[in-house]
Amino acid sequence: DIQMTQSPTSLAASVGESVTITCLASEDIYGSLVWYQQKPGKSPQLLIYGATILEDGIPSRFSGSGSDTQYSLKINSLQPEDFASYYCQNGLSTPYTFGAGTKLELK
Amino acid sequence: QVQLKESGPGLVQPSQTLSLTCTVSGFSLTSNSVHWVRQPPGKGLEWMGGIWGDGSTDYNSALKSRLSISRDTSKSQVFLKMNSLQTDDTAIYFCTRDYGYKTNWFAYWGQGTLVTVSS
Numbered sequence: 001d002i003q004m005t006q007s008p009t010s011l012a013a014s015v016g017e018s019v020t021i022t023c024l025a026s027e028d029i030y031g032s033l034v035w036y037q038q039k040p041g042k043s044p045q046l047l048i049y050g051a052t053i054l055e056d057g058i059p060s061r062f063s064g065s066g067s068d069t070q071y072s073l074k075i076n077s078l079q080p081e082d083f084a085s086y087y088c089q090n091g092l093s094t095p096y097t098f099g100a101g102t103k104l105e106l107k
Numbered sequence: 108q109v110q111l112k113e114s115g116p117g118l119v120q121p122s123q124t125l126s127l128t129c130t131v132s133g134f135s136l137t138s139n140s141v142h143w144v145r146q147p148p149g150k151g152l153e154w155m156g157g158i159w160g161d162g163s164t165d166y167n168s169a170l171k172s173r174l175s176i177s178r179d180t181s182k183s184q185v186f187l188k189m190n191s192l193q194t195d196d197t198a199i200y201f202c203t204r205d206y207g208y209k210t211n212w213f214a215y216w217g218q219g220t221l222v223t224v225s226s
Contacts, residue, residue, distance in 0.1 A: 001168070034212040036152075043201055043216035044144075044152065055214070087152055091211040095167045096142075096154040 002026050002090045006099025012107040018076045021102045023088035025069045032092035033071040035064055038101075039084045048073065049091065080106075109133040111141070111202050111217035118223050119192050125222060129185040129202030136160070136178050140205045141185045142213065143176065145198040153198075158185060160208075192224045 003026035013019050023033065033051040036044040046055045048064040051071055061076040075082055083106050088099040115127035129141060142157035156166035158176045166174050175188045185202060199221050203213040 032211065036213075043203075043219055044213070045216075046206070046212065046214045049206065049210075049212045089152075089212060093211075094154075094157075094165045096211060098152040098154065101151045 001095055002029060002092065002097055004088055004090055004097050004099040006088055006102055008102060009100065010103045010105060012105045013078055014107045015078055015080060017078050018074065019078065019104065020075075021073045021086055021088075021104075023066075023071045023073075023099050025071070025090060028068045029090055029092040031067055032090065033064070033066060034089040034091045035062075035073045036087045036089065037082075037084050038087065044087065047086075075104075078104075109204060109215045111204060111215060113200060113202050113217045113220040115200075115220055115222065117221060118225065119196075120226050121193055121224055123192055124188060124190045125192055125196070127187040127200055127202075127220065127222070129187070129217060131183045131185065131202075131204070134204065136180045136183060136185065138208065141178070142203050142205075143187050144201045144203055144213070146201070146219075147195070147198045155187070155189075194224050196222070197224045198222060 005024040031051045035048040038044040052064045063074050065072050086102045090097045110132045112130050137160050140157050140159040143155040156176050158164045173190050178185045199219040201219045202217045204215040206214040
């Protein structure tokens, strides 16, 4: 199984700041990396797929990058609604493993 | 529009079998895959398994011996059955649909249903 190691586990930031979350795959996933946002009590929401492609309706302050085994999610100019948990997912092959998550909290 | 909704018992006794139903609308089960993902309270997401448009299934190896996913296309329903439940199976269970044909990520999610395993 492909292991997804996400860091940091938690992150405190202020409105207007920029943050970066990273995800390391245990083997090359050829850009098949997916990011989700999850707010408390809600289902996950697709943000980015194919490592860099923004899902329709997602603000452009979200961006994804990376290749091979190393990937990042960057959020520019944090807005109050961005404070949530974020998960990466291996989209290459089953089992579709997720990272352990990053909780983004308001400083 | 695409919708998925989970239903099933909120409480299951240890060693018993969990049966959940995902009722979908807005798409055909023969065109898209539907998957089950669970999340223990306060923890991360775990892909459990899925059923593809052609009816084939795949499971997380950690759960394979206990898990079965099936469907009734005429009723637009996908079923999850998992036996020998233990307390660490307590989780929110989500059903989710792929983004599109032969994609491996999840664009549509149900609201989730909390299953508690307790005597």
